Amino acid sequence: MNKVKAKKHLGQHFLKEEGIAKKIVNLLQPDGKYLKALEVGPGMGVLTQFLLKREDVNTYVVELDSESVEYLNEHYPELKGKVFSEDFLQMWTSKKLELENNEKMAIIGNFPYNISSQIFFKVLQDKDQVEEVVCMLQKEVAKRIASGPGNKDYGILSVLLQAYYDISYAFSVPPGSFNPPPKVDSGVIRLVRNENKELACDEKKFFTVVKTGFNQRRKKLNNALKPLGIDFEHPLLDKRAEQLTYQDFVTLTNLIS
Template sequence: MSKSMHGHRARKRFGQNFLNDDQVIHDIVSAIGPQPQQHLVEIGPGLAALTEPVAETSGHLHVIELDRDLADRLEQHPRLSKLLTVHRNDALKFDFQALAADLGGKLRVFGNLPYNISTPLIFHILQSLDVVDDMYFMLQKEVVDRMAAGPGSKAYGKLSIMVQQCAEVSLVLDVPPEAFTPAPKVDSAVVRLAPYAHPPFPVKDRAMLNRVCQTAFNQRRKTMRNNLKELLSAEQLEALQINPGARPETLAVADYVRIANWLSDNPPQEDE
């Protein structure tokens, strides 16, 4: 493992890859467009490639860092320390609601997310969308493709539906492996997620939508009738204007929301 220019060894267990390309850093910070008085939160600041320019532009930044060495560095940084509030936390368990309540306003969240926790972390933040203005995440390109995918494509699945139901997804830029130290084996991309104030397809219970998607996409090659038979019958699917013979990836976000909302009103009988 090569040491970075700052002498911190990237740790495999944290999935660390540090951004070191000045042009890419500039493009991401420009896309975020930090402003003074905004409540900016960075997940996993690492070696502060994004932290520094964002904190200097906005005047203050909250950072969530699990790696003790990196948290120490940030708190002792001669210039940055006074611009940062360092939260030594696991972002997967971090309470975004509580921070927004403390700050008295909505959060703008960004970060170069570790590959090994990116999807669970996004699901965690989706539970606090009412306190989030927007999000900018550097992720594996393949994860961004899944978020943005439409019905009928191989990439379309549970992640696409769960994200698109509640937020507008836009690709900000593609990032090549050589922009990082150590260079990952995959392409990366920056995505912007902007939560809807009024989702086009309001869902009654996100946990139910999650369950429907999980169950439907468990076996992608099977039909909706087969995959959802524990939850509702072919007749009930037809009544919801869903073709029971359709494959899961052919249904739109609105279709999944319709199924989930119906199940929220007519909960499936659990086996005793």
């Protein structure tokens, strides 16, 4: 089978530089904490080929594009029985990988730009089993996730993910490294599960407080959080959402509760 043609409706931009692919795969550092890794959107396997060379990782892939699935099955016989031919957002459950009780895993991939944020919300649902994430995204989104408080890029995903993961921005990738080239730069980030098994507050309420605070990010929180019925004064309420750490949001959540 010849090369797969990238499909615009699937947000496909195939990485063509193997040096970058190898660099991304080398960011995975299991440290004995997990064995299984799920690659999202492998396309023609530019990352997959290096994942399969790693003896410390048992690689699975999920790919919606049937043409790419056919290509992977033909060129990577080692993936037999490990290719999920479906939509990650529909299939995502740790049970798919037949994880044992409390078994950890990793997620890696050149995430489709059009669903990258949704992928992270799925990761948060299974944060106790997703030990590590290494991924390439639109640079703007990657910077947003890795940004700290007080930065204009800092947002909802930054707070929610930083509550449970230590996040580092690894490197940028120019459009010319892809076929077809996207109209924006890309960025690679790494997330490693931190020590927070659970937050010191109602986590569902925490999510609501963070999202409500950023819905009107230009307003101070004493106004932005009015929909939640706040009836108290606190120094944190004189700040904007982008100025607060996740620990500050935990404090506010407990005060509101």
